[in-house]
Amino acid sequence: MSELDLNKKTSEMLANSKANVKNSKKDFTRPEDELREVVAPDGSIIKINPLYDYFSDEKPKEELPRGGVVEKFLNWARAESIWVLGFGTGCGSIEIPPLVTPRFDMFRYGVQMRPTPRQSNAFIISGYLSVKTLKRVIRTYEQMPSPKYILALGSCTINGGMYYDSYSTINRLDKYIPVDVYIAGCMPRPEALLHGFVKLKELIKAGKAEKANEYARNFDEYKANQKKIIKDWNMPDYNW
Amino acid sequence: MKSFIEKLNSKYVLQEVVYQRDDLVFAAIKKENAIDAITYLRDYEDFTHLVLMSCVDWIEDGKYQLLYLLHNPILKNDIGIKVYIDRENPEMVSAHHLWKSIWTYQREMHEAFGIVFPGSPRLKENFVVEGWDEIPFMRRDFDTHEYAEKTYFPRGNRKSNDPAEYMRKKLYPSQPVTAKQRKDDK
Numbered sequence: 001m002s003e004l005d006l007n008k009k010t011s012e013m014l015a016n017s018k019a020n021v022k023n024s025k026k027d028f029t030r031p032e033d034e035l036r037e038v039v040a041p042d043g044s045i046i047k048i049n050p051l052y053d054y055f056s057d058e059k060p061k062e063e064l065p066r067g068g069v070v071e072k073f074l075n076w077a078r079a080e081s082i083w084v085l086g087f088g089t090g091c092g093s094i095e096i097p098p099l100v101t102p103r104f105d106m107f108r109y110g111v112q113m114r115p116t117p118r119q120s121n122a123f124i125i126s127g128y129l130s131v132k133t134l135k136r137v138i139r140t141y142e143q144m145p146s147p148k149y150i151l152a153l154g155s156c157t158i159n160g161g162m163y164y165d166s167y168s169t170i171n172r173l174d175k176y177i178p179v180d181v182y183i184a185g186c187m188p189r190p191e192a193l194l195h196g197f198v199k200l201k202e203l204i205k206a207g208k209a210e211k212a213n214e215y216a217r218n219f220d221e222y223k224a225n226q227k228k229i230i231k232d233w234n235m236p237d238y239n240w
Numbered sequence: 241m242k243s244f245i246e247k248l249n250s251k252y253v254l255q256e257v258v259y260q261r262d263d264l265v266f267a268a269i270k271k272e273n274a275i276d277a278i279t280y281l282r283d284y285e286d287f288t289h290l291v292l293m294s295c296v297d298w299i300e301d302g303k304y305q306l307l308y309l310l311h312n313p314i315l316k317n318d319i320g321i322k323v324y325i326d327r328e329n330p331e332m333v334s335a336h337h338l339w340k341s342i343w344t345y346q347r348e349m350h351e352a353f354g355i356v357f358p359g360s361p362r363l364k365e366n367f368v369v370e371g372w373d374e375i376p377f378m379r380r381d382f383d384t385h386e387y388a389e390k391t392y393f394p395r396g397n398r399k400s401n402d403p404a405e406y407m408r409k410k411l412y413p414s415q416p417v418t419a420k421q422r423k424d425d426k
Contacts, residue, residue, distance in 0.1 A: 164394065165389075167374075
């Protein structure tokens, strides 16, 4: 991309990020999001646009199921290896460590924990989600490779739970990211979480766990909802 | 403790002195003298440890009450210094030079109540919420329920039960309700 195009793109993005906060009374653009120039070791000057250079802004694409025997085989394979991202958001994250112990042992279901979103395909939203965490959750979710599944743990993700009237905690998770399985309770026991995994496996085998495609299909709607509450939106719209 | 409070009273005018316990006293000091008094307590009277600093919104009186709770590790005494500041124009002299931990308390109070502490480091940085553009959320005239309803897509059909009554109905439905229980329910 030529420098002129890049500059145009940059100014567009900055205008967009300012338009996002037009409902808001304040301007949350931070100094580190503005264009800057960096002197390279060889003396040349490099223009850096923090909102563009490090990320892609391409929208997610739908990957339609292949259908037939191939899809059935793939779904069987996917259901047997659910790799969960180690990301705890609320009090429910304390229910995840027991699953790695011999008593509950999630490995027998083909479930294991991974330290990075690039290697995982399941995301447990474990409990209440503040707006600040939601921003990180969205970024992490979008970095996970498709097909990806979300388990929403606890009543806070369903209707806000005991934080339904809080100023900083969301009420309904499915307005911001698509949810495959809800596990009700406050807090659900590790057995309930295991049951959620079994349920998820059933859904995957039946070919009904297509929420990553739903996210791609209704991308604009989800983004609008996300931007409504994340007022200091200082990242690209899609950053995988 | 009593003689010490009298000594302090002669130096700085104390109001609303409350002897909570043998080793815990609360007293209000005027805004102009407060930081002087706290500095005196820290440097001369061995109240070297800041336990906490907090804020109360007295919306009916149009005031914020700041509380500096100090601890004397030698005599194991605590003293709580209350300072009332105007609610309309909330500004307080910063005490960041006395304890570094006050930086964080003042940052929190700036975000939660909108109190300004001129000169306090990193005061305007985000503390718990990001991108907040409403009035400060811990003020009592900010309705969190209303804000949550209009912002976070409430699911509706929300029911809540009184735990005692619910348990009684579920576990002991045949047992008659006593007069005391009926009174408690009301």
